[in-house]
Amino acid sequence: MGLALVLALIVAPEDADQGISQRIFYIHVPIALTAYFCFGLGAIKALLLLWRGEERYDLESYVAIHQGTIFGALTLITGSIWARASWGIWWTWSSNQLVLFLVLFLFYCAYFMLRFSLEDGPRRARSSAVYALFGVALIPVSFLAIRLASDFIHPTVFTRDGPQMSAMMFTAFVVSWVAVTLLAYVLYRVELAGKRLDADLRELREALQ
């Protein structure tokens, strides 16, 4: 993570068009990709829960989506800062990725509302899992919808010809990506361990009473 910061802030050459503000790219894009990854992971765990019916997948799916939502909120914040720096506005409806993240953010916040509203048990686990699966179906569908709905001014860095960056910038980007993914993974394990400990503790307490 430290190496990534050094690379992103000092070593990578500045973008000719965008100058210093372009450096947020090394944080913003990895965070966004990690958020997608977490949502995907949550959906895979949800599918496993429905398929195999093992209880532990419920907690894993929940924690993955929790991480995804946190990273999604960070994406919205960093994206907004970037928009302020390069376009002079905090928010623009014509930036497809930002709007998509807003829709996803709303969707996954509703996921938590659903979870907290239902009684603890297998039915809650399965309802949440079904909702998480709807989420991954919503990502491409919303993306298509937003693309249909708006003009396109978001800078496209990855095109069909490969990444449009110099080698140094690309290295910095990849290192940042790995760093953010690792961070997400560590957070995922920590939260999972905490939640499991919590559940164990509750069981023990009930056993003692």
Next chain:
Amino acid sequence: MTYLADVVALTRKDLRVELRGRDTLPAMLLFVLATLVVFHFALPVGSGDDAAYGLLWVAIVFTALLGLARAWVPEQEHGVLDGLVLAPCDRSAIWLGKTIATLTFLLAAQAVALPAFVLFFQPLSAAALAGVLLADVGICTVGSLMSAMAVAGRSREVLLPLLVLPLAIPLVVGGVGAAISDEAGRFLLFLLLYDGVFAVLSWASFEYVVTE
């Protein structure tokens, strides 16, 4: 064939309950008309024709939510859902029956609302009508599943709009696009895609939502 017969029987049950109780449809009708009148006063004079189409979609989505919020309430109150789940039929037939019943209510409400919209605001093209129809199918497919989830929760009235609105955003995009765009075909195709994807997903996952 028994699957189809089950679906028909379940749909007829819902329609009959509605005919006897009249809990949902009059509320939807009044709501959508009142909303259109509110919109007339909410739109500043000279705010353009396209704005009215956008507001029509707000009215449609919220009317659908009103109907969906009531969709599983009779089942929940009288414990019918447990009986239906135990009945020897495919569980997805329960979802399909409810979806068709809700869609019928929504279409009936729109049979009044759309002429009223034309009368108050703008004429509707054939593409716009097709968009309304396809979006109705989409919102009822997704909504009847979400409603079945929400009805088991503590705060079901609040929960349902939160669950459905993010999922309805693509439908609004498609519907408004079909009404105002020159290339309406693309938007209709998109709505068709949405309906297909989410119908299959809801059909396959309904069983997990209602079983204990």
